Amino acid sequence: xxxxxxxxxxxxxxxxxxxxxxxQKPLTLPEKIYNQSWxxxxxxxxxxxxxxxxxxxxxxxxxxxxxxxxxMRALVEDVSNGTIPSRxxxxxxxxxxxxxxxxxxxxxxxxxxxxxxxxxxxLETMTAMxxxxxxxxxxxxxxIWFGLGAGSLVFVLxxxxxxxxxxxxxxxxxxxxxxxxxxxxxYNLNGLRFVGKILIPAAFPSxxxxxxxxxxxxxxxxxxxxxxFGVSSGQGGLGWYIFESKNQxxxxxxxxxxxxxxxxxxxxxxVVFRFVETRTVQRWGMQS
Amino acid sequence: MASGATLASKSALPGAGGIKAVSTxxxxxxxxxxxxxxxxxxxxxxxxxxxxxxHLVTATYRVGFxxxxxxxxxxxxxxxxxxxxxxxxxxxxxxxxxxxxxxxxELIKKPGPDRIxxxxxxxxxxxxxxxxxxxxxxxxxxxTLHAKAAQERAMDYIxxxxxxxxxxxxPHTLSGGMKQRVAIARAMAMExxxxxxxxxxxALDALTRVRMQDELLALWDEIRFTVLFVTHSIPEAIKIGxxxxxxxxxxxxxKAEINSVPRGQENSNxxxxxxxxxxxxxxxxxxxEAPNA
Numbered sequence: 001x002x003x004x005x006x007x008x009x010x011x012x013x014x015x016x017x018x019x020x021x022x023x024q025k026p027l028t029l030p031e032k033i034y035n036q037s038w039x040x041x042x043x044x045x046x047x048x049x050x051x052x053x054x055x056x057x058x059x060x061x062x063x064x065x066x067x068x069x070x071x072m073r074a075l076v077e078d079v080s081n082g083t084i085p086s087r088x089x090x091x092x093x094x095x096x097x098x099x100x101x102x103x104x105x106x107x108x109x110x111x112x113x114x115x116x117x118x119x120x121x122x123l124e125t126m127t128a129m130x131x132x133x134x135x136x137x138x139x140x141x142x143x144i145w146f147g148l149g150a151g152s153l154v155f156v157l158x159x160x161x162x163x164x165x166x167x168x169x170x171x172x173x174x175x176x177x178x179x180x181x182x183x184x185x186x187y188n189l190n191g192l193r194f195v196g197k198i199l200i201p202a203a204f205p206s207x208x209x210x211x212x213x214x215x216x217x218x219x220x221x222x223x224x225x226x227x228x229f230g231v232s233s234g235q236g237g238l239g240w241y242i243f244e245s246k247n248q249x250x251x252x253x254x255x256x257x258x259x260x261x262x263x264x265x266x267x268x269x270x271v272v273f274r275f276v277e278t279r280t281v282q283r284w285g286m287q288s
Numbered sequence: 289m290a291s292g293a294t295l296a297s298k299s300a301l302p303g304a305g306g307i308k309a310v311s312t313x314x315x316x317x318x319x320x321x322x323x324x325x326x327x328x329x330x331x332x333x334x335x336x337x338x339x340x341x342x343h344l345v346t347a348t349y350r351v352g353f354x355x356x357x358x359x360x361x362x363x364x365x366x367x368x369x370x371x372x373x374x375x376x377x378x379x380x381x382x383x384x385x386x387x388x389x390x391x392x393x394e395l396i397k398k399p400g401p402d403r404i405x406x407x408x409x410x411x412x413x414x415x416x417x418x419x420x421x422x423x424x425x426x427x428x429x430x431x432t433l434h435a436k437a438a439q440e441r442a443m444d445y446i447x448x449x450x451x452x453x454x455x456x457x458x459p460h461t462l463s464g465g466m467k468q469r470v471a472i473a474r475a476m477a478m479e480x481x482x483x484x485x486x487x488x489x490x491a492l493d494a495l496t497r498v499r500m501q502d503e504l505l506a507l508w509d510e511i512r513f514t515v516l517f518v519t520h521s522i523p524e525a526i527k528i529g530x531x532x533x534x535x536x537x538x539x540x541x542x543k544a545e546i547n548s549v550p551r552g553q554e555n556s557n558x559x560x561x562x563x564x565x566x567x568x569x570x571x572x573x574x575x576x577e578a579p580n581a
Contacts, residue, residue: 179409182381185399187426201416284415285460
């Protein structure tokens with residue numbers, strides 16, 4: 001039955017392009033605008049700000065929720081009179097010290113871990129133990145050991161950065177392919193030269209991911225630690241600025257402080273790390 | 289696995305093969321080599337064993353052969369004959385449990401830039417370096433040449449594999465065939481005593497593979513390097529090789545060491561006959577093994 005079905009060839013006439021009204025037409029301006037994701041996101045922010053403003057005015061209790069305009073006024077004022085920039089700077093200084101120290105220690109620990117088996121065990125045990133422990137929980141101990149001041153902050157920051165970076169770096173080193181390793185050894189690379197010229201670049205996507213996690217941990221830990229005591233050498237950071245403003249019932253300033261923290265966090269994650277990513281792992285086609 | 293008796297009875301072969309290689313090979317190339325009686329690479333009675341999680345595996349059993357200056361020496365065998373393992377031992381990545389491997393009379397103990405490997409995998413190029421940087425990298429890190437000279441030599445070899453246009457591209461933008469060409473350029477730029485190629489064209493599509501084989505032979509015509517080439521493809525072995533070592537599987541033992549057809553006659557009747565002969569040898573081995581398995 002099936003073989004009996006003979007199908008004829010089918011040919012059909014196609015219409016010329018002049019027969020059609022629209023073949024390709026540019027989108028209308030509103031359609032183009034709506035296709036931009038950043039514009040849509042800004043629209044969301046505008047709506048949220050408006051809702052905040054309306055709620056603040058309706059509530060009429062600046063001690064609980066000051067309107068958006070009040071918070072912005074406080075932000076602009078404290079940025080222009082230099083309070084917020086100097087507080088942010090002192091936070092960032094401590095952060096950079098802690099972040100750099102933590103990263104360097106993580107590097108040492110990882111090199112130790114890949115060169116000896118006991119080193120691997122050590123790193124694995126330590127990360128398993130300390131990774132679930134929020135760094136901020138060590139602050140009371142740090143205060144006893146290092147006193148009120150930058151020392152304690154750096155200690156908790158190092159702790160928050162080190163394990164995340166070490167764990168990711170070790171995972172990155174381990175995932176470097178056998179072929180690349182053999183290529184490195186073929187050129188007589190060993191020891192630290194092998195680590196520097198082969199392992200670190202080959203594991204860079206993982207290392208970068210570790211640095212991003214480490215940064216996020218450190219930033220959150222720092223603000224939390226500053227909220228608890230904050231003053232280091234007479235000049236507090238952003239966390240302390242928030243805490244101080246709350247004590248003085250300057251609630252718009254509290255919101256201004258929160259906004260600053262969000263802005264700095266966004267800037268580092270979307271500008272600094274983004275920049276490094278496009279220059280390295282993206283250019284190399286290694287983005288995982 | 290195979291009994292001790294079988295192993296012992298076959299162990300006579302490698303020695304015989306080795307002697308044959310010296311006697312036939314040295315006559316033709318005596319002029320080029322300073323000491324024609326000393327082979328460039330001397331593999332003698334090499335047994336390689338390695339441990340997996342559960343087993344101690346014997347990859348090769350008393351394999352021996354000599355590679356002379358300018359040889360295109362192909363190690364051919366089915367999968368599981370330990371040919372890649374053997375190449376890694378020549379590369380210095382593995383130590384033989386028995387026997388010895390000598391390059392220019394020196395015992396091979398560890399990897400070194402006098403034997404550059406070209407792998408099958410495309411990820412052998414360093415993705416964070418451009419083509420030029422990849423080719424210049426070994427020249428610089430081994431201290432063979434200084435930055436400027438390394439760049440120049442790298443550029444020469446990139447030109448030789450017809451990739452000048454891509455010198456500043458990153459590897460991930462290249463096709464598989466181009467990546468392998470960069471790897472070959474990188475290996476040859478080091479001008480090693482011997483090139484070690486581990487099925488470098490196996491992961492390429494059929495058309496590209498044929499072109500790469502032609503290009504490799506054209507490069508050999510130009511530079512006359514010495515290469516130890518591992519493959520499981522009989523036509524590739526006949527085309528690439530000047531001499532072919534045939535390994536039997538589980539564990540790898542020398543089945544034969546034969547001359548290939550002359551250069552450029554890979555489509556002749558002789559080549560076809562040689563292909564059939566090799567095929568029969570490999571095929572006979574399978575029948576032999578079947579009752580044991």
